[in-house]
Amino acid sequence: xxxxxxxxxxxxxxxDVEGYGDPRRTTPHRLAVRHGLDQALRRAFHEAGVPWxxxxxxxxGDGTFVLVPAQILKGPxxxxxxxxxxxxxxxxxxxxEPGERFRLRMALHAGEVAYDDQGATGxxxxxxxxxxxxxxxxxxxxxxxxxxxxxxxxxxxxxxxxSSTVVDATTFRPVRVAVxxxxxxxxxxxxxxxxxxxxxxxxxxxxxxPACGExxxxxxxxxxxGPLGLAIHVADQLAGRFPEGRIVLxxxxxxxxxxxxxxxxxxxxxVCRSGTxx
Numbered sequence: 001x002x003x004x005x006x007x008x009x010x011x012x013x014x015x016d017v018e019g020y021g022d023p024r025r026t027t028p029h030r031l032a033v034r035h036g037l038d039q040a041l042r043r044a045f046h047e048a049g050v051p052w053x054x055x056x057x058x059x060x061g062d063g064t065f066v067l068v069p070a071q072i073l074k075g076p077x078x079x080x081x082x083x084x085x086x087x088x089x090x091x092x093x094x095x096x097e098p099g100e101r102f103r104l105r106m107a108l109h110a111g112e113v114a115y116d117d118q119g120a121t122g123x124x125x126x127x128x129x130x131x132x133x134x135x136x137x138x139x140x141x142x143x144x145x146x147x148x149x150x151x152x153x154x155x156x157x158x159x160x161x162x163s164s165t166v167v168d169a170t171t172f173r174p175v176r177v178a179v180x181x182x183x184x185x186x187x188x189x190x191x192x193x194x195x196x197x198x199x200x201x202x203x204x205x206x207x208x209x210p211a212c213g214e215x216x217x218x219x220x221x222x223x224x225x226g227p228l229g230l231a232i233h234v235a236d237q238l239a240g241r242f243p244e245g246r247i248v249l250x251x252x253x254x255x256x257x258x259x260x261x262x263x264x265x266x267x268x269x270x271v272c273r274s275g276t277x278x
Contacts, residue, residue, distance in 0.1 A: 010113045011068035011077060012128040015041070015085075018103045018141055020062035029099035036102065037064060040088035047084045048076035056120065063104075063132075067113060067120060074159075077108055078152065079166040082191035086148040090192070093147065105141055107131040107186075108160075109153040127153060130182035136175040137188065146193035151175075157187040170197035 017033060019025075025033075041064060045052045056067040068077075085104070093101040109131065111124025131137070131151045141149035152161055152172070162169045171194045172187040189195070 007112055007114045007122075009070040010110065010124075011070075011072065011074050012109045012111065012113070012124060013066040013068065013077065013106070014060075014063065014128050014132050015104050015106045016060070016063035016132050018105060018138075020102070025099050032096060032100035033102045034059070036089070036092040036096070036100070037104070040085055040092060041066075043088050044081045044085040048080040049073075050076060050081070058119075065129075074110065074156070075164055075166070078150075078156075078161050078189075079164055082106065082148060082150050082189070086146060086192035089147045103141060103147040104149075105132055105137050106148060106150045107137075107153075108150065108156045110156055110159075127182055127184065130179040130184075131177055131186050133179045134175065134177040134186055136177070137186070140188050140190065144190050144193050146190055148191050150189040150191055151177075151186040152189070154185045154187070161187065168194075168197060171195050173198075 015037070017037065020030065020033065041057075042052050045055070050068065050072055054069055054072070058065045085106070089102065089104060107128050109124060109128040111122065111127070113120050113122045113124060115121075131153060134151060137149055137151045157169070157172060161167055161172060172189045173195055175186050175188055177184050177186045
C-alpha cells in the first residue's frame with residue numbers, strides 16, 4: 001500500500017477503448033471488452049518484464065490507468081509492451097463478435113505523483129489523461145488499420161524513446177496537444193502499423209571538402225566581418241528557402257538572444273543590420 005501524502009516518481013500509462021460508449025454495444029459486449037483489455041494488459045506487462053501486481057492499476061470504466069514504481073525500467077514500455085498489447089488485442093478480436101472487439105489509444109508519461117486518502121493525484125497524471133484525449137491521437141487511430149495508437153509525452157520521448165537502441169524514434173510524429181488547460185507536444189506512434197521514418201533524421205553527414213570549397217571560402221570571408229557579418233551572409237543565402245516567413249534568432253552582442261517570426265516581405269538582412277529587430 002502507498003503511504004498517505006507520499007510524493008513519488010512514477011511511470012504513468014493510460015489506455016482508452018475507442019468507441020466504448022457506442023450505443024450498439026450492449027452491457028455483455030462491454031463486459032467482454034473490459035475482460036479482453038485486462039487480459040491483454042497483463043500479458044503485455046508480463047512479456048515486457050514488468051510485474052503487474054507491483055503496479056497500481058485502476059479501471060476508468062472505458063480504459064485502465066497504471067502507475068509503475070520508479071525502479072522499473074521505462075524502456076520496455078516502448079520497446080516491448082506496445083507491440084505485445086497490439087498482438088493480444090488482435091487475438092481477442094479474432095475470436096469475438098463485432099460488438100466485443102476493440103481498439104486502443106495509449107498514453108505514456110512519467111513524473112511526480114502524490115497520494116492522499118482519495119488516491120493518486122498530480123499534474124503528471126493530469127497530463128497523461130490530456131494526452132489520451134488529444135484529437136490528433138484519436139484521428140491517428142481512426143485513420144490506422146491497426147488496433148493501437150500511442151502518444152508519448154515530450155519528456156518520455158526525449159528521455160526514453162530517443163535513448164532506445166530498439167525503437168526507431170524517427171517513426172514517431174510530433175503533434176500539438178491542447179486539451180482543457182494543457183498545451184504541450186506529444187509524439188505519436190502506431191506500433192502495429194508504423195509511420196515511415198522521417199526523412200533527414202539520420203546521422204549528420206558533412207559534404208566532402210572539394211564540394212563545398214567555394215561556400216566555405218564565402219563563409220570565411222563573411223566571418224572576417226565578425227559574427228554580425230556572418231549572420232547577414234547566412235541570412236541572405238537562406239532567405240529564398242523560407243517564402244512563408246522566417247524564424248530569426250536575434251543576438252544583441254551581450255550574450256542575450258531572442259527568437260522572432262518575420263513575415264515574408266520583411267528583409268532579413270535589414271533586421272540583422274538594425275541590431276534591434278524593430
